[in-house]
Amino acid sequence: MFAATSAAGTATPKLSVEHARKSFRQANGADVAAIADLSFTVRAGEYVAIVGPTGAGKSVLLDCLLGLKTLDAGQILIDGRPVQNFVREKKGHITRIFQEDRLLPWLSANDNAAIGLQMQGVAEKERRATAARWLDAVGLSSFKEALPSELSGGMRQRVNIARAFAPDPELVLLDEAFSALDDVTATRLRQDFKTLAQAQSTTFLIVTHSIDEAIFLADRILVFGAPARLMAEIAVPSRAFEDRAISDQIKDEVRRLIAAGARVQ
Amino acid sequence: MVDRTGPRPESAGALSSTSVKPDTTASRGFVSRVIRATLPFLVIAILWQIASFYTKPYLFPGLGSVAKSFWNILTTWDLLSQGLITWARLVVAVAVSLVIGIPIGLVMGLSSRVDEFLRPIVKFIMGVPALNWVIIVIIWFSSTELRIGFVLVVLCTPVTVYCVYDGVRGIDRKLTDMVLAFGANPIQHVRLLMWPYVKASAFTAAKLNVANAVRTVIVAELVGAPLGIGKELDLAKNVFDMATVLAWTIFLVLMALIMAQGIEYAERVTLRWRGDSRRRD
Ligand SMILES: Nc1ncnc2c1ncn2[C@@H]1O[C@H](COP(=O)(O)OP(=O)(O)O)[C@@H](O)[C@H]1O
Numbered sequence: 001m002f003a004a005t006s007a008a009g010t011a012t013p014k015l016s017v018e019h020a021r022k023s024f025r026q027a028n029g030a031d032v033a034a035i036a037d038l039s040f041t042v043r044a045g046e047y048v049a050i051v052g053p054t055g056a057g058k059s060v061l062l063d064c065l066l067g068l069k070t071l072d073a074g075q076i077l078i079d080g081r082p083v084q085n086f087v088r089e090k091k092g093h094i095t096r097i098f099q100e101d102r103l104l105p106w107l108s109a110n111d112n113a114a115i116g117l118q119m120q121g122v123a124e125k126e127r128r129a130t131a132a133r134w135l136d137a138v139g140l141s142s143f144k145e146a147l148p149s150e151l152s153g154g155m156r157q158r159v160n161i162a163r164a165f166a167p168d169p170e171l172v173l174l175d176e177a178f179s180a181l182d183d184v185t186a187t188r189l190r191q192d193f194k195t196l197a198q199a200q201s202t203t204f205l206i207v208t209h210s211i212d213e214a215i216f217l218a219d220r221i222l223v224f225g226a227p228a229r230l231m232a233e234i235a236v237p238s239r240a241f242e243d244r245a246i247s248d249q250i251k252d253e254v255r256r257l258i259a260a261g262a263r264v265q
Numbered sequence: 266m267v268d269r270t271g272p273r274p275e276s277a278g279a280l281s282s283t284s285v286k287p288d289t290t291a292s293r294g295f296v297s298r299v300i301r302a303t304l305p306f307l308v309i310a311i312l313w314q315i316a317s318f319y320t321k322p323y324l325f326p327g328l329g330s331v332a333k334s335f336w337n338i339l340t341t342w343d344l345l346s347q348g349l350i351t352w353a354r355l356v357v358a359v360a361v362s363l364v365i366g367i368p369i370g371l372v373m374g375l376s377s378r379v380d381e382f383l384r385p386i387v388k389f390i391m392g393v394p395a396l397n398w399v400i401i402v403i404i405w406f407s408s409t410e411l412r413i414g415f416v417l418v419v420l421c422t423p424v425t426v427y428c429v430y431d432g433v434r435g436i437d438r439k440l441t442d443m444v445l446a447f448g449a450n451p452i453q454h455v456r457l458l459m460w461p462y463v464k465a466s467a468f469t470a471a472k473l474n475v476a477n478a479v480r481t482v483i484v485a486e487l488v489g490a491p492l493g494i495g496k497e498l499d500l501a502k503n504v505f506d507m508a509t510v511l512a513w514t515i516f517l518v519l520m521a522l523i524m525a526q527g528i529e530y531a532e533r534v535t536l537r538w539r540g541d542s543r544r545r546d
């Protein structure tokens with residue numbers, strides 16, 4: 001019923017990962033694979049969730065997407081060109097929302113939200129104004145000059161989101177972005193995030209262990225095995241989140257696949 | 266039955282007679298704190314005063330004559346200026362050690378190659394006793410200011426290097442990853458992320474070095490400095506004027522304490538973000 005939809009026709013995908021491999025040498029000298037022959041594509045404007053067992057190499061994949069780590073083999077293409085070129089030419093146009101807020105404790109919410117723009121060399125006045133608009137959008141109008149230590153966990157995560165949107169990114173990576181928050185806060189933040197995101201023409205890659213979050217935010221779910229490889233793709237119908245029957249079916253399917261793909265402990 | 270004026274059910278049991286009249290308890294707390302803080306000094310002063318009754322004044326001069334000498338230092342420009350000269354040497358040396366030590370510590374923290382190369386050198390310099398430096402500078406330099414300055418700087422700089430190095434190494438890996446994920450180049454990385462930590466460690470280094478330098482500046486000044494507290498102490502020693510020796514000692518200790526307070530104040534103002542007591546979780 002929700003069989004893999006092969007990525008759309010002829011247009012160049014926004015992101016394509018082709019036969020990616022990455023392993024790490026451990027202290028005892030043994031190589032441990034983090035990514036093993038991983039291939040998938042993401043269309044421009046698509047919302048794709050990645051779920052998979054802990055330690056499957058999902059965060060490592062995101063590091064590679066940002067050009068912070070390099071693959072041992074295979075390639076990552078953005079708009080059909082190697083990601084390294086993209087990162088070099090369009091600095092800061094791939095952004096990341098972290099699980100922990102990772103705000104700089106000495107900067108105000110406004111300056112924290114402007115970090116991506118600062119890296120791009122945007123002048124101070126302009127970047128502060130842009131960041132301030134994003135703080136308005138995430139509901140922090142009256143906390144622009146607050147230090148991170150003066151904000152609650154949920155508020156800090158809102159700054160984290162504003163920081164990721166402010167540089168006008170083409171690709172936003174979420175790495176367990178709502179996992180550290182309590183359920184009530186997380187649900188509200190997901191809702192607000194979705195509303196904000198849908199007003200953009202950005203592409204989203206959403207790593208999460210919450211299948212509910214994947215169903216709520218994504219058009220498509222990629223199920224990873226460990227080490228990172230594609231086990232299955234599941235299309236998420238737009239009514240899936242409201243329709244219990246559909247969402248339960250997706251959840252069962254994903255759980256079964258994750259259990260099958262987990263690294264032998 | 267206890268008279269419960271402010272009905273707070275969960276603390277009813279704790280509302281015993283000890284918590285009435287909070288005003289007097291607060292002021293009593295302050296008085297007792299002052300007494301506890303001064304008691305050790307009071308005991309020593311009394312013992313000293315007793316000793317002064319039974320010994321020669323050049324061994325244990327009376328507290329009165331020590332106080333008189335101290336007052337004399339504060340009110341005689343010729344003497345006070347000697348204290349200020351020593352103070353100036355100290356401040357300049359600590360400042361120079363920051364200027365030299367911060368970049369070295371920063372580069373060592375950034376590059377394990379540089380770290381590997383410089384670490385043994387820094388360790389070696391740190392292991393040389395102050396007195397050896399004094400002898401070395403007597404041979405190397407003829408200018409007394411250069412001699413004193415060199416000794417102080419060479420003693421303070423390794424401390425600064427280590428503080429800054431630790432500060433840089435202690436930066437949360439997650440913040441480093443964040444800054445790099447947003448595309449920081451090396452200069453942005455240092456300016457945006459590292460510099461605040463370097464500033465914090467520079468304050469720590471300054472505090473340690475002031476304490477350090479106060480203890481060694483006199484040793485350095487004894488290398489025939491024509492000015493400064495060292496010379497005054499030498500003069501007092503020659504005439505067995507123990508009261509003046511003690512007065513200068515107190516002067517030095519107070520100088521160190523006041524400078525430490527000043528640095529701490531500057532630190533609090535500059536690094537306000539570290540005092541995060543207002544978290545709203
Ligand atoms: N810098 C590194 N050095 C060595 N091993 C690493 C490093 N980063 C990640 N790994 C390993 O790669 C695997 C995948 O980690 P990660 O991507 O964090 O998993 P997750 O899917 O939970 O995000 C883990 O086994 C981890 O130990």
Ligand SMILES: [Mg+2]
Nearest residue numbers: 058059060175
């Ligand atoms: Mg992870």
